[in-house]
Amino acid sequence: MAPRTNPSPAPGESEEDVCRQVLRILSLIGDKWSILVIGQLRDGTLRFGELHRAVTGISQRMLTLTLRQLERDGLLTRTVHAGVPPRVEYTLTELGTTLLDSAIALGEWATTHRHEINDNRRRYDAAHPS
Amino acid sequence: MAPRTNPSPAPGESEEDVCRQVLRILSLIGDKWSILVIGQLRDGTLRFGELHRAVTGISQRMLTLTLRQLERDGLLTRTVHAGVPPRVEYTLTELGTTLLDSAIALGEWATTHRHEINDNRRRYDAAHPS
DNA sequence: CAGGATCCTGCCCGATACTG
């Protein structure tokens, strides 16, 4: 059970700071591309092009931006291997792995309740013919 | 541990359908307003105006839209009490409560690792003076 | 009080073209 106490504001940061930080991290989960990219890296290292092909529908631009953000947060590492053609590999850090585990837990909640939610939606739409 | 098996596509739905549904539900978590609204309802029923005041910064419009979506998904109930002035109360359903619990687990991950992530960011920004 | 309806703006993101 989650404690009802405040998230320990810690010295030097306001409670609002904590809230914004947590929200920003949560938005990582909500971000379609972030989760998909992290998920692809679950089983090991992948190159840029492999990720590009694995994550269906993502544009080069968004893949780059997503990877930069995740690298910045320390959720994955970017390794450039010298030579031609260039070769850049991406790997989850341990931090990234723990996030993925938590996200998967939430994904299982979503998977478990998807039918219930779909039913709710159908009922609502049927009752609200706007 | 999360099973590596596919999320049981179930008869009548493709694997892509499942993926899209799960992603859409995950985006609920990432959505700033949804999480904040659900969080406010943790300890019981609140009226529209109370939510409006509790969730700092949300506009009337976004609060309405957020509440509608959550009601549609069956995460909360909307109860209109006749009379003047109007009185509309919002309460989490059990489904909503279970989602909140999962989200809180993720929030605790974020809270736990916020300093580590902040440090990573500072390091990255220091190393990439673009 | 609890919202509709409307206008308007910023920015997100995809498409495209170019480079080391």
Place this chain on the structure above:
DNA sequence: CAGTATCGGGCAGGATCCTG
């Protein structure tokens, strides 16, 4: 191959005004 740079459309969402 693995990106950067640039342009542009779409739409999320804030501000404002109006009702039952």
